[in-house]
Amino acid sequence: MKTTKRLDAALEKLYNAFHNDTLNPECCNHCAVGNICNNTDSWKYLSDDHGSLQLNYVGIIHQNLGRRFYGYSPLELLNIEAEFLKGCGYILPLNFRNAKPKHPTSKETLFNGLCGAVALLCSLDGVQNVMDYYPLFQKETEVSILENSQ
Known part of the structure; x- marks a missing residue:
């Protein structure tokens, strides 16, 4: 499967963060985008609320100027x-009033979050979701059916 440089870099950073227990959805330095941006929180100034899809003034300026942060536009981030x-x-957005998971840093919670982020990262680059194992299992099933029929 052919991927892009920005996708490879993002996936590597997220993979390392997940396995090194440095992924934290409530910390702007250690969330998905924080890790993609080398554990900086500069990306949080593109919006007024963590988890919001609404760019603020600074975000709109960067978006309109075509700026990229680690390969991604402000809106993509x-x-x-x-x-x-x-x-x-x-x-969303993340605040004290809205619901949050019972165990935000459990491996299961983080894995579910990563599945969503990775699916979007892949779709942004027009790549098949690297987390989608169904085609792999389908090919294994086809091979075993062919072997059993011989």
Whole structure:
């Protein structure tokens, strides 16, 4: 499967964060986009609320100027983070009034969030979802059916 440089870099950072226990949906440095942006929180100034899809003034300026952060536009970054948070079980935007998962840093919660973020990352680059194992199992099933029929 052919992927892009920005997708490879993002997936590697998210994979490392997940396995090194440095992924935290409630921290702007260690959430999905925080990790993609090398554990900086500069991306959070593109919106007024964590998890919002609405660019603020600064975000609109960067978006209109065509700026990219680690390969992604401001709007793409907000969408990636929103998918991650939704996958983790948050109601957006992130604040004290909206529901959040019981165990926000459990491996299961984080994995579900990563599935959402990775699906969006792949779709942004026109690549088949790397987390989609169904075609792999389908091919294995076809091979075993062919072997059994011989």
